[in-house]
Structure formats: structure tokens, C-alpha cells
Amino acid sequence: MSAVPDRISLTGLAARGFHGVFERERREGQEFLADIHLEVDAGKAAATDDLADTVDYGALAGRAVEIIGGEPADLIETVAERLADAALSFRGVRAVDVELHKPQAPIPHAFRDVSVRIRREQPGPQEAAGTPRIGQNGGGAPGSAAAAPGPGGTTAAGRTDAAPLEAIIALGANLGDPHAALQAAVDALRLHPHIDVTAVSGVYRTAPVGGVPDQPDFLNAAAAVRTVLSPHELLAALLGIEAMAGRRREVHHGPRLLDLDLIAAGGIRIDDDRLTLPHPRARERAFVLVPWADIDAGATLPDPHGRPRPITELAAAAPDRPGLRADGTRLVLD
Ligand SMILES: Nc1ncnc2c1ncn2[C@@H]1O[C@H](COP(=O)(O)OP(=O)(O)OP(=O)(O)O)[C@@H](O)[C@H]1O
Ligand SMILES: Nc1nc2c(c(=O)[nH]1)N=C(CO)CN2
Numbered sequence: 001m002s003a004v005p006d007r008i009s010l011t012g013l014a015a016r017g018f019h020g021v022f023e024r025e026r027r028e029g030q031e032f033l034a035d036i037h038l039e040v041d042a043g044k045a046a047a048t049d050d051l052a053d054t055v056d057y058g059a060l061a062g063r064a065v066e067i068i069g070g071e072p073a074d075l076i077e078t079v080a081e082r083l084a085d086a087a088l089s090f091r092g093v094r095a096v097d098v099e100l101h102k103p104q105a106p107i108p109h110a111f112r113d114v115s116v117r118i119r120r121e122q123p124g125p126q127e128a129a130g131t132p133r134i135g136q137n138g139g140g141a142p143g144s145a146a147a148a149p150g151p152g153g154t155t156a157a158g159r160t161d162a163a164p165l166e167a168i169i170a171l172g173a174n175l176g177d178p179h180a181a182l183q184a185a186v187d188a189l190r191l192h193p194h195i196d197v198t199a200v201s202g203v204y205r206t207a208p209v210g211g212v213p214d215q216p217d218f219l220n221a222a223a224a225v226r227t228v229l230s231p232h233e234l235l236a237a238l239l240g241i242e243a244m245a246g247r248r249r250e251v252h253h254g255p256r257l258l259d260l261d262l263i264a265a266g267g268i269r270i271d272d273d274r275l276t277l278p279h280p281r282a283r284e285r286a287f288v289l290v291p292w293a294d295i296d297a298g299a300t301l302p303d304p305h306g307r308p309r310p311i312t313e314l315a316a317a318a319p320d321r322p323g324l325r326a327d328g329t330r331l332v333l334d
Helices: 022-026 043-048 057-069 076-088 125-130 179-191 231-244 286-295 311-317
Strands: 006-017 030-040 094-100 115-121 165-173 195-200 202-205 220-227 261-267 301-302 309-310 324-328
Touching: 006 057, 006 231, 030 057, 030 076, 057 076, 057 179, 057 231, 076 094, 076 115, 165 179, 165 231, 165 286, 179 195, 179 220, 179 231, 202 286, 220 286, 231 261, 261 286, 286 311, 286 324, 301 311, 309 311
Parallel strands: none
Antiparallel strands: 006 030, 030 094, 094 115, 165 220, 165 261, 195 220, 202 220, 202 324, 301 309
16 A cells, blocks of 8 residues: 555544433433544555445445444443544454544533544454454445444344344435435345345335324335344444434424334344334324235234234234225335
């Protein structure tokens, strides 16, 4: 490599995160901005003009948004380290420089910005051979299938349970070009290095349920995925994809460019301040249940007493069932 390395720079990447020492920061979140500079050899990609020979900056941005929106940490140092670790896991990245800004930090004085800047390099040959780096996935390329568990049974995303999770994701959109938004979401899921999309449903046109009056009809669909991510990490990935689609979360149940809900994940039950599984309103929503039944007609959801109920029965009884019809279009998984 020449003295001045080739660089791919992604700067001013903004995402909402819940990092900080104070309870209010954890509860309300705030904006974080990341500047990420990758040192690569751009020569091969320039010669072939092929995205496969370089780092897809869209995939990098998606992963960074997930990390910023993901598991809360006390310190920006910790989040910057996670960003650097993720950047180094993209094939061809020799070193990375990450600056993470927290311009809304709770500092009781006028200030413009506070940030941490770190530089990390790929481990040298000796370290690579004998000393696994915590949290690194060993270089899975963007677009590759779910990562194999890394050293010691942990995955890049930190899940120690090696069995992949099977999950159902509900997709909805009713602004802009909803079909294109659903397809883009499926494409983004497929591009994720730790998510495998195994099936997609048909597309349904559905009357809006709740929220502001006179909003356009929705297009809804469902996707089945297999992933080594934990449910919280999968949710963070979904929020990252929504954010990339330009979704703003101002109006509850309001119109949206893209809504991705995690409906069920391998029978796991969770109820904390960030995630409830199974999704608490899925059982009364035909716009979720009918697409899901396309993928897995035998699936069940627990009733309020914990007894399994077939989703086909729940769908037939759902109040929004009459407002739902097949759109006649398809989502492709090619
Ligand atoms: N199973 C889940 N899937 C998606 N988001 C969830 C889930 N459980 C809890 N949440 C939380 O809900 C928030 C999403 O709210 P959002 O604005 O998408 O709600 P909504 O789509 O308007 O309403 P609904 O949740 O009724 O579909 C997320 O930030 C997430 O932390
Ligand atoms: N028909 C329909 N209505 C909704 C939808 C949706 O996806 N489809 N999503 C909502 C919030 O997630 C609220 N209402």
C-alpha cells in the first residue's frame, strides 16, 4: 500500500441511540453522529467496477445505525469501539478511524459538541492466529449469509447461543411508493450480514387501523428470517432499516414510509421497555396475521391465558379482516 492509504469515508451519519450514564438518556435517547473512515485498497474495485470488490457504504451505514440504535452503553467510548469492530469485519478494511459525536450530551454549559475518536487496525498475523478479538466476526462480507459463531461460541453480534433464531417480521407502508418501500426493506434485510430471509408473503392492501383519520391504505406483508442476532439486536436492525427509509416516528399509528415490527421469534417471550414478544397487538391484526399465514399457515400465538391459538383463526376474527385484500403484486427474493 502506498504511504497514503485509500479511504472510504462516511461522515455525519445520524441515528438515535440510548447511550449514557443518566436514566433520562436511557429512557428518551438522543442523536448521535458518526464519522467513519475506512482504510482500504480501492484499486481492485476501480479496475473491476464491481461492488463485490469493495465495501458497500450502504451496508456499512446500516450496520452503524443498528449499533447506535442498539444495546445501550454508558460511554461513547464503548459505542465507538463497537462501530470500529463492525467496520473491521467488512472484507478488505485494514484500519478504521471512528469519531462518535454526542452533541446533545447533558452538559450544563454552552457547548457545540463532544466526541470520542479512535483508530483501530486489523490484528497483526501473530494476534490473528492466537488471540481472537472479542466481538469480531472474522470478516464476513456484506451480503453474505448469517455469520457462523465466532471464537468461543459468540457471534459478531455477541449472542452466545449458537442456534439461529427463526423470526417473523411484519412490513407496512402507506406513503410514497409503498410497494417499493416493502421491496427495499426485504432487500435491506437480505443484505444484512447476519440475517437470512427465508420466505416472504404475498402483498396485501389494507385499510388503516387506528391513528390519524384519512390516511392512505397500507400495503402489508410479512417475512420469515433466520438470524444469529438476539431479538433486541434484530429489533435494532429493523429500526436501522426504518431509519434509512426516512421514517420519522412523530405520530403514533400515523402514516409511514416504512414500519417493521418484530412479531414473533422462536417462541421467545420478552416484555421490557424496548421490546415485547410476541408483538402485543399482532393477535388482533389481520394485516399481520394474513401475510404471516401465507408463510406458515400452522403458526400459533398465545391467547391471554397462554394457550396457543392458530393464527388463521385469529385472522378470521380480527376486526380489520374485511378491509384487507390481496394486492396482486409480489415481493421478490432473488
Ligand atoms: N415486537 C416489537 N416490534 C417492534 N417494535 C417494538 C416491539 N416491542 C416493542 N417495540 C417498541 O415499539 C417501538 C415502535 O413503535 P412504533 O412507532 O413502530 O409503533 P407503531 O408501529 O406506531 O405501533 P404498533 O407497535 O402498534 O405497531 C420501537 O421503538 C420498539 O422499541
Ligand atoms: N392497515 C394497517 N394499519 C396500521 C398499520 C399497518 O401496517 N397496516 N400499522 C400501524 C402501526 O404499526 C397502525 N395501523
